[in-house]
Amino acid sequence: MQSMWDWFSEHAWVLAWAGTALVLGTIELTTLDFFFLMLAIGAVSGAVAAATGAEFLVQVLVAVAVSVALLGVVRPIAKKRLLKPPPSSFGVAALVGQSGVVIERVDAHNGLIRLAGEVWSARCYDGRSIIEEGATIEVVEIRGATALVLEEG
Missing domain, CATH: 2.40.50.140 (Nucleic acid-binding proteins)
Structure with a gap:
């Protein structure tokens, strides 16, 4: 039977990516600008790549590609829809x-x-x-x- 420490050592990159995502998500809660949220989701995708056994370079490329795509496409839409001022009349x-x-x-x-x-x-x-x-x-x-x-x- 495998010990918990063996599991941690075998999945160190998954934990590192997950920790990075957690830190970025926490920063997002203080800024509410959707920037760090997109980076956190990119880090989660890096963790998924690490969990599937991808090499570190592939993990980084996946995380960067997902982050850039989210920052370029999803963030502008999210900011426009969620941060628009309430209508002045009803x-x-x-x-x-x-x-x-x-x-x-x-x-x-x-x-x-x-x-x-x-x-x-x-x-x-x-x-x-x-x-x-x-x-x-x-x-x-x-x-x-x-x-x-x-x-x-």
């Missing part, structure tokens, strides 16, 4: 200022627009204009379930 108030497209002629009394992926009833904000189908509009105000709009441009 519900229908968030639609004011948005652009939409007229799907049925809009005048002072009737009309339909596509806004934020939904169909809304709409009226011209000034009460006099007529906006034809296909035109791009901007929402000026929401009253109930009706958008008051002006033609863009």
